[in-house]
Amino acid sequence: MVRPPCCDKEGVKKGPWTPEEDLVLVSYIQEHGPGNWRAVPAKTGLMRCSKSCRLRWTNYLRPGIKRGNFTEQEEKLIIHLQALLGNRWAAIASYLPERTDNDIKNYWNTHLKRKLQSGGGDGAAKPPAHRPPSSSKGQWERRLQTDINLARRALREALTPLDDLKPPQLQRDATAVDAPGAGLGVGGGDSPASSSSGASQCSPSSAPAAAATAAGPYVLTTENISRMLDGWAGRKAARGGSPGTPGGAESASTGSSDASEVSYGGGAAVTLAAAGGPVFEFETKPTVPPAQQMPLSAIESWLFDDDSHFHHVQSAGVLDAAPMDYPF
DNA sequence: AATCGCATCAACCGCGCTGTC
DNA sequence: TGACAGCGCGGTTGATGCGAT
Numbered sequence: 001m002v003r004p005p006c007c008d009k010e011g012v013k014k015g016p017w018t019p020e021e022d023l024v025l026v027s028y029i030q031e032h033g034p035g036n037w038r039a040v041p042a043k044t045g046l047m048r049c050s051k052s053c054r055l056r057w058t059n060y061l062r063p064g065i066k067r068g069n070f071t072e073q074e075e076k077l078i079i080h081l082q083a084l085l086g087n088r089w090a091a092i093a094s095y096l097p098e099r100t101d102n103d104i105k106n107y108w109n110t111h112l113k114r115k116l117q118s119g120g121g122d123g124a125a126k127p128p129a130h131r132p133p134s135s136s137k138g139q140w141e142r143r144l145q146t147d148i149n150l151a152r153r154a155l156r157e158a159l160t161p162l163d164d165l166k167p168p169q170l171q172r173d174a175t176a177v178d179a180p181g182a183g184l185g186v187g188g189g190d191s192p193a194s195s196s197s198g199a200s201q202c203s204p205s206s207a208p209a210a211a212a213t214a215a216g217p218y219v220l221t222t223e224n225i226s227r228m229l230d231g232w233a234g235r236k237a238a239r240g241g242s243p244g245t246p247g248g249a250e251s252a253s254t255g256s257s258d259a260s261e262v263s264y265g266g267g268a269a270v271t272l273a274a275a276g277g278p279v280f281e282f283e284t285k286p287t288v289p290p291a292q293q294m295p296l297s298a299i300e301s302w303l304f305d306d307d308s309h310f311h312h313v314q315s316a317g318v319l320d321a322a323p324m325d326y327p328f
Numbered sequence: 329a330a331t332c333g334c335a336t337c338a339a340c341c342g343c344g345c346t347g348t349c
Numbered sequence: 350t351g352a353c354a355g356c357g358c359g360g361t362t363g364a365t366g367c368g369a370t
Binding site for chain 2: 014015016017049051052055056059060102103106107109110111
Protein backbone atom coordinates (compact mmCIF):
# COMPACT_ATOMS: atom_id res chain seq x y z
CA MET A 1 0.00 0.00 0.00
CA VAL A 2 2.03 2.86 -1.22
CA ARG A 3 0.41 6.14 -0.67
CA PRO A 4 0.53 8.30 -3.70
CA PRO A 5 2.47 11.46 -3.31
CA CYS A 6 0.54 14.31 -1.83
CA CYS A 7 1.02 16.19 -4.98
CA ASP A 8 2.29 15.66 -8.40
CA LYS A 9 6.04 15.56 -8.22
CA GLU A 10 6.34 16.88 -11.71
CA GLY A 11 6.56 20.61 -11.79
CA VAL A 12 6.42 20.98 -8.08
CA LYS A 13 9.02 23.36 -6.87
CA LYS A 14 11.06 22.57 -3.82
CA GLY A 15 13.57 24.35 -1.74
CA PRO A 16 13.60 27.77 -0.19
CA TRP A 17 10.69 30.05 -0.78
CA THR A 18 11.23 33.27 -2.63
CA PRO A 19 9.73 36.54 -1.46
CA GLU A 20 7.51 36.51 -4.49
CA GLU A 21 6.09 33.18 -3.53
CA ASP A 22 5.63 34.34 0.00
CA LEU A 23 3.83 37.34 -1.25
CA VAL A 24 1.50 35.28 -3.35
CA LEU A 25 0.77 32.97 -0.50
CA VAL A 26 0.24 35.73 1.99
CA SER A 27 -2.01 37.59 -0.35
CA TYR A 28 -4.06 34.54 -0.97
CA ILE A 29 -4.44 33.75 2.69
CA GLN A 30 -5.26 37.30 3.47
CA GLU A 31 -8.10 37.04 1.07
CA HIS A 32 -9.33 33.56 1.71
CA GLY A 33 -7.96 32.64 5.06
CA PRO A 34 -5.83 29.66 5.84
CA GLY A 35 -7.13 26.24 5.17
CA ASN A 36 -8.13 24.30 2.13
CA TRP A 37 -4.47 23.97 1.39
CA ARG A 38 -5.14 21.61 -1.40
CA ALA A 39 -6.61 24.44 -3.38
CA VAL A 40 -3.88 26.92 -2.66
CA PRO A 41 -1.38 25.90 -5.32
CA ALA A 42 -4.06 25.71 -7.94
CA LYS A 43 -5.63 29.01 -7.08
CA THR A 44 -2.44 30.93 -6.58
CA GLY A 45 -0.45 29.42 -9.36
CA LEU A 46 2.28 28.56 -6.95
CA MET A 47 4.28 25.62 -8.11
CA ARG A 48 4.30 24.29 -4.62
CA CYS A 49 2.78 21.32 -2.96
CA SER A 50 -0.11 22.08 -0.65
CA LYS A 51 1.81 20.78 2.28
CA SER A 52 4.65 23.06 1.49
CA CYS A 53 2.27 26.01 1.42
CA ARG A 54 0.79 25.08 4.75
CA LEU A 55 4.19 24.60 6.26
CA ARG A 56 5.46 27.86 4.95
CA TRP A 57 2.48 29.64 6.38
CA THR A 58 2.42 27.99 9.75
CA ASN A 59 6.13 28.08 10.33
CA TYR A 60 7.08 31.34 8.83
CA LEU A 61 4.46 33.64 7.43
CA ARG A 62 1.76 33.31 9.99
CA PRO A 63 1.31 36.41 12.08
CA GLY A 64 2.35 36.34 15.66
CA ILE A 65 5.39 34.20 15.30
CA LYS A 66 8.36 35.07 17.35
CA ARG A 67 11.66 33.79 16.12
CA GLY A 68 14.93 33.26 17.79
CA ASN A 69 15.79 34.51 21.24
CA PHE A 70 14.24 31.85 23.33
CA THR A 71 13.98 33.26 26.79
CA GLU A 72 15.15 31.35 29.77
CA GLN A 73 11.58 30.94 30.72
CA GLU A 74 10.55 29.54 27.41
CA GLU A 75 13.53 27.29 27.56
CA LYS A 76 12.55 25.87 30.91
CA LEU A 77 8.99 25.50 29.88
CA ILE A 78 10.06 23.58 26.83
CA ILE A 79 12.34 21.36 28.80
CA HIS A 80 9.69 20.44 31.26
CA LEU A 81 6.89 20.13 28.82
CA GLN A 82 9.13 17.90 26.84
CA ALA A 83 9.69 15.83 29.92
CA LEU A 84 5.97 15.63 30.38
CA LEU A 85 4.80 15.21 26.85
CA GLY A 86 7.76 13.78 25.06
CA ASN A 87 8.53 14.86 21.55
CA ARG A 88 5.04 16.04 20.90
CA TRP A 89 6.14 19.34 19.60
CA ALA A 90 2.77 20.52 18.49
CA ALA A 91 1.43 20.00 21.96
CA ILE A 92 4.38 21.78 23.46
CA ALA A 93 4.01 24.58 20.98
CA SER A 94 0.44 25.07 22.06
CA TYR A 95 1.79 26.34 25.34
CA LEU A 96 4.08 28.74 23.56
CA PRO A 97 1.73 30.42 21.18
CA GLU A 98 4.38 32.54 19.58
CA ARG A 99 6.55 29.60 18.73
CA THR A 100 6.05 27.04 16.06
CA ASP A 101 6.46 23.39 16.69
CA ASN A 102 9.21 23.34 14.13
CA ASP A 103 11.02 26.09 15.94
CA ILE A 104 10.70 24.38 19.26
CA LYS A 105 11.77 21.10 17.78
CA ASN A 106 14.81 22.68 16.22
CA TYR A 107 15.66 24.50 19.38
CA TRP A 108 15.35 21.33 21.36
CA ASN A 109 17.50 19.35 19.00
CA THR A 110 20.17 21.96 18.61
CA HIS A 111 20.33 23.57 22.02
CA LEU A 112 18.40 21.95 24.78
CA LYS A 113 19.15 18.34 24.13
CA ARG A 114 22.82 18.98 24.08
CA LYS A 115 22.56 21.22 27.07
CA LEU A 116 20.84 18.56 29.06
CA GLN A 117 23.15 15.86 27.87
CA SER A 118 26.14 17.82 28.97
CA GLY A 119 24.57 18.23 32.34
CA GLY A 120 24.08 21.90 31.82
CA GLY A 121 20.42 21.64 32.46
CA ASP A 122 18.72 21.27 35.73
CA GLY A 123 18.68 17.59 35.28
CA ALA A 124 15.01 17.53 35.89
CA ALA A 125 14.08 16.95 32.37
CA LYS A 126 15.08 13.57 31.33
CA PRO A 127 14.75 12.66 27.79
CA PRO A 128 11.30 11.46 27.28
CA ALA A 129 12.05 8.03 27.19
CA HIS A 130 9.88 7.22 24.37
CA ARG A 131 7.64 8.72 21.94
CA PRO A 132 5.11 6.11 21.57
CA PRO A 133 3.52 5.59 18.28
CA SER A 134 0.40 7.57 17.99
CA SER A 135 -1.44 4.44 17.20
CA SER A 136 -1.08 3.38 20.76
CA LYS A 137 -1.88 6.60 22.40
CA GLY A 138 -3.74 4.99 25.23
CA GLN A 139 -0.82 2.89 26.04
CA TRP A 140 1.70 5.63 26.04
CA GLU A 141 -0.54 7.86 28.02
CA ARG A 142 -0.60 5.25 30.69
CA ARG A 143 3.14 5.23 30.62
CA LEU A 144 3.09 8.94 30.74
CA GLN A 145 0.92 8.79 33.78
CA THR A 146 3.45 6.57 35.39
CA ASP A 147 6.08 9.19 34.90
CA ILE A 148 3.99 12.21 35.52
CA ASN A 149 4.61 12.48 39.20
CA LEU A 150 8.30 12.48 38.68
CA ALA A 151 8.08 15.04 35.98
CA ARG A 152 5.73 17.17 37.99
CA ARG A 153 8.08 17.20 40.89
CA ALA A 154 10.89 18.18 38.62
CA LEU A 155 8.85 20.93 37.13
CA ARG A 156 7.90 22.23 40.52
CA GLU A 157 11.53 22.51 41.41
CA ALA A 158 12.36 24.23 38.23
CA LEU A 159 9.51 26.66 38.28
CA THR A 160 9.80 27.71 41.84
CA PRO A 161 12.65 30.08 41.26
CA LEU A 162 10.85 31.38 38.27
CA ASP A 163 8.13 32.82 40.36
CA ASP A 164 10.16 35.90 40.80
CA LEU A 165 10.57 36.66 37.20
CA LYS A 166 7.16 35.50 36.54
CA PRO A 167 6.24 36.11 33.34
CA PRO A 168 5.57 39.48 32.31
CA GLN A 169 4.70 37.66 29.21
CA LEU A 170 2.63 34.99 30.71
CA GLN A 171 1.05 37.22 33.21
CA ARG A 172 0.08 39.43 30.42
CA ASP A 173 -1.31 36.46 28.67
CA ALA A 174 -3.64 35.87 31.47
CA THR A 175 -5.06 39.30 31.20
CA ALA A 176 -4.57 40.08 27.59
CA VAL A 177 -6.65 37.27 26.38
CA ASP A 178 -9.65 38.88 27.85
CA ALA A 179 -9.10 42.00 25.97
CA PRO A 180 -11.15 42.42 22.90
CA GLY A 181 -9.07 42.36 19.82
CA ALA A 182 -6.51 40.23 21.50
CA GLY A 183 -7.47 37.53 19.19
CA LEU A 184 -4.32 37.45 17.24
CA GLY A 185 -2.21 38.80 19.97
CA VAL A 186 -1.41 35.38 21.07
CA GLY A 187 0.94 35.44 23.91
CA GLY A 188 0.80 39.13 24.19
CA GLY A 189 3.72 39.64 21.95
CA ASP A 190 7.13 40.30 23.22
CA SER A 191 9.11 38.19 25.48
CA PRO A 192 10.96 39.59 28.39
CA ALA A 193 14.00 39.43 26.23
CA SER A 194 12.67 41.51 23.48
CA SER A 195 12.06 44.88 24.84
CA SER A 196 10.29 46.16 21.85
CA SER A 197 6.64 46.78 22.19
CA GLY A 198 5.55 44.02 19.99
CA ALA A 199 2.64 43.25 22.17
CA SER A 200 -0.53 42.54 20.37
CA GLN A 201 1.38 43.03 17.24
CA CYS A 202 -0.76 40.63 15.44
CA SER A 203 -3.96 41.98 16.65
CA PRO A 204 -5.76 43.54 13.80
CA SER A 205 -6.88 46.43 15.85
CA SER A 206 -3.66 47.11 17.55
CA ALA A 207 -0.93 46.46 15.11
CA PRO A 208 -0.52 49.45 13.00
CA ALA A 209 2.24 48.81 10.61
CA ALA A 210 4.10 51.94 11.40
CA ALA A 211 4.14 51.26 15.08
CA ALA A 212 5.24 47.75 14.57
CA THR A 213 7.99 48.65 12.21
CA ALA A 214 9.14 51.34 14.51
CA ALA A 215 9.21 48.84 17.26
CA GLY A 216 11.27 46.46 15.29
CA PRO A 217 9.22 43.53 14.14
CA TYR A 218 8.67 43.23 10.52
CA VAL A 219 5.39 44.06 9.06
CA LEU A 220 4.50 43.07 5.60
CA THR A 221 3.73 46.45 4.22
CA THR A 222 4.09 47.49 0.66
CA GLU A 223 7.15 49.36 1.67
CA ASN A 224 8.68 46.41 3.32
CA ILE A 225 7.65 44.12 0.57
CA SER A 226 9.46 46.32 -1.83
CA ARG A 227 12.45 46.38 0.45
CA MET A 228 12.23 42.68 0.79
CA LEU A 229 12.22 42.21 -2.93
CA ASP A 230 15.11 44.58 -3.31
CA GLY A 231 17.06 42.72 -0.73
CA TRP A 232 16.25 39.49 -2.33
CA ALA A 233 17.29 40.70 -5.70
CA GLY A 234 20.52 41.95 -4.25
CA ARG A 235 21.22 38.71 -2.58
CA LYS A 236 20.29 36.82 -5.63
CA ALA A 237 22.73 38.78 -7.65
CA ALA A 238 25.42 38.44 -5.07
CA ARG A 239 24.93 34.79 -4.57
CA GLY A 240 24.22 33.81 -8.04
CA GLY A 241 20.65 32.85 -7.88
CA SER A 242 19.74 31.15 -4.70
CA PRO A 243 17.26 33.39 -3.08
CA GLY A 244 17.54 31.82 0.25
CA THR A 245 15.10 32.59 2.90
CA PRO A 246 13.76 36.04 2.89
CA GLY A 247 14.15 37.82 6.11
CA GLY A 248 15.73 34.84 7.60
CA ALA A 249 18.53 35.25 5.18
CA GLU A 250 19.02 38.83 6.08
CA SER A 251 18.52 38.78 9.72
CA ALA A 252 17.40 35.62 11.31
CA SER A 253 20.37 33.86 9.97
CA THR A 254 22.80 36.45 11.05
CA GLY A 255 23.52 34.14 13.81
CA SER A 256 22.47 36.60 16.39
CA SER A 257 19.02 35.17 16.41
CA ASP A 258 17.87 38.50 17.53
CA ALA A 259 14.16 38.30 17.27
CA SER A 260 13.71 41.99 17.50
CA GLU A 261 15.64 42.39 14.33
CA VAL A 262 14.23 39.51 12.53
CA SER A 263 12.60 40.65 9.45
CA TYR A 264 9.36 39.53 8.14
CA GLY A 265 7.97 36.62 9.80
CA GLY A 266 10.25 37.47 12.58
CA GLY A 267 8.39 38.13 15.63
CA ALA A 268 5.87 39.80 13.83
CA ALA A 269 2.71 40.90 12.64
CA VAL A 270 2.44 40.18 9.05
CA THR A 271 -0.04 42.63 7.87
CA LEU A 272 -0.89 44.38 4.75
CA ALA A 273 -2.23 47.31 6.59
CA ALA A 274 -0.18 49.84 4.81
CA ALA A 275 -1.36 48.52 1.54
CA GLY A 276 -4.76 49.71 2.50
CA GLY A 277 -6.08 46.25 2.77
CA PRO A 278 -7.45 44.69 5.85
CA VAL A 279 -5.07 43.36 8.33
CA PHE A 280 -5.05 39.64 8.65
CA GLU A 281 -8.07 38.27 10.27
CA PHE A 282 -6.81 34.80 10.12
CA GLU A 283 -4.64 33.12 12.58
CA THR A 284 -4.12 29.49 12.14
CA LYS A 285 -2.04 28.93 15.18
CA PRO A 286 -4.86 29.07 17.59
CA THR A 287 -4.21 25.61 18.60
CA VAL A 288 -5.06 27.25 21.81
CA PRO A 289 -7.60 29.89 21.11
CA PRO A 290 -6.70 33.16 22.71
CA ALA A 291 -9.43 32.89 25.21
CA GLN A 292 -7.99 29.61 26.19
CA GLN A 293 -4.42 30.64 26.49
CA MET A 294 -2.87 28.94 29.37
CA PRO A 295 -1.11 31.30 31.66
CA LEU A 296 1.75 29.90 33.59
CA SER A 297 -0.31 29.97 36.73
CA ALA A 298 -2.78 27.65 35.13
CA ILE A 299 -0.04 25.38 33.98
CA GLU A 300 1.31 25.35 37.44
CA SER A 301 -1.98 24.57 39.01
CA TRP A 302 -2.50 21.86 36.51
CA LEU A 303 0.85 20.39 37.17
CA PHE A 304 0.89 20.89 40.86
CA ASP A 305 -2.58 19.87 41.75
CA ASP A 306 -2.29 16.20 42.19
CA ASP A 307 -5.86 15.17 42.09
CA SER A 308 -7.89 17.78 40.50
CA HIS A 309 -5.80 19.28 37.79
CA PHE A 310 -7.47 17.60 34.96
CA HIS A 311 -10.87 18.55 36.13
CA HIS A 312 -9.67 22.00 36.83
CA VAL A 313 -8.20 22.68 33.49
CA GLN A 314 -10.87 20.91 31.66
CA SER A 315 -13.59 22.83 33.31
CA ALA A 316 -11.62 25.96 32.66
CA GLY A 317 -11.33 24.92 29.10
CA VAL A 318 -7.69 25.71 29.02
CA LEU A 319 -6.61 22.36 27.85
CA ASP A 320 -9.23 21.79 25.32
CA ALA A 321 -6.70 22.12 22.64
CA ALA A 322 -4.28 19.81 24.26
CA PRO A 323 -3.90 16.68 22.31
CA MET A 324 -4.47 14.34 25.15
CA ASP A 325 -7.85 13.28 26.32
CA TYR A 326 -6.76 12.62 29.81
CA PRO A 327 -8.67 9.45 30.26
CA PHE A 328 -7.37 9.02 33.73
C1' DA B 329 43.09 33.98 2.47
C1' DA B 330 41.52 29.41 2.05
C1' DT B 331 39.69 25.34 3.86
C1' DC B 332 37.30 22.51 6.97
C1' DG B 333 34.04 21.21 10.37
C1' DC B 334 30.23 22.34 13.12
C1' DA B 335 25.82 24.61 14.21
C1' DT B 336 21.55 26.21 12.82
C1' DC B 337 17.17 26.19 10.71
C1' DA B 338 13.95 26.01 6.77
C1' DA B 339 11.92 22.64 4.27
C1' DC B 340 10.83 17.90 2.89
C1' DC B 341 9.11 13.24 3.65
C1' DG B 342 6.35 9.71 5.34
C1' DC B 343 2.91 8.29 8.36
C1' DG B 344 -1.25 8.58 11.15
C1' DC B 345 -5.60 10.73 12.22
C1' DT B 346 -9.98 12.61 11.05
C1' DG B 347 -13.83 13.91 8.38
C1' DT B 348 -16.72 12.98 4.43
C1' DC B 349 -19.06 10.30 1.14
C1' DT C 350 -18.43 0.11 7.05
C1' DG C 351 -14.85 1.00 4.08
C1' DA C 352 -12.49 4.04 0.86
C1' DC C 353 -10.70 8.28 0.03
C1' DA C 354 -8.98 13.00 0.62
C1' DG C 355 -7.05 16.40 3.33
C1' DC C 356 -4.51 17.86 7.12
C1' DG C 357 -1.25 17.73 10.94
C1' DC C 358 2.68 15.87 13.17
C1' DG C 359 7.34 14.25 14.05
C1' DG C 360 11.68 12.83 12.12
C1' DT C 361 15.12 13.86 8.98
C1' DT C 362 17.74 16.21 5.46
C1' DG C 363 20.12 19.78 3.01
C1' DA C 364 21.65 24.45 2.46
C1' DT C 365 23.79 28.12 4.59
C1' DG C 366 26.50 30.71 7.88
C1' DC C 367 30.18 31.04 11.01
C1' DG C 368 34.14 30.04 13.71
C1' DA C 369 38.46 27.53 14.05
C1' DT C 370 42.61 26.11 12.00
